[in-house]
Amino acid sequence: MKNITVSIxxxxxxxxxxxxxxxxxxxSALVRQFLVEVAQGESEFERLSRLEEELRxxxxxxxxxxxxxxDEIYKxxxx
Numbered sequence: 472m473k474n475i476t477v478s479i480x481x482x483x484x485x486x487x488x489x490x491x492x493x494x495x496x497x498x499s500a501l502v503r504q505f506l507v508e509v510a511q512g513e514s515e516f517e518r519l520s521r522l523e524e525e526l527r528x529x530x531x532x533x534x535x536x537x538x539x540x541x542d543e544i545y546k547x548x549x550x
Contacts, residue, residue: 477502 479487487498494501513521 491498491501
C-alpha cells in the first residue's frame, strides 16, 4: 500500500473533517474511497465512446435515401 501527501487549504480541510465526521469516518478514508472510485471508473472518453456505441446499436433501418430532398425541406419549413 502506498502513502501519499496532499496539501489543501485550512478551510477545505475543516470542511472535509466535518463531512468525514458526518459519515463516521476519517478524511483519509474519504480520500481513499474517492481515489478508488476515480481509478475504477471509466474515463470521459471511454464513457462517451460507450454511449456512442449504444446509440449506434439502437439505430435500425436507417438509409440516407430516406431523407427528404432539399426543396422538400424548404417547402415544409415555409422558407
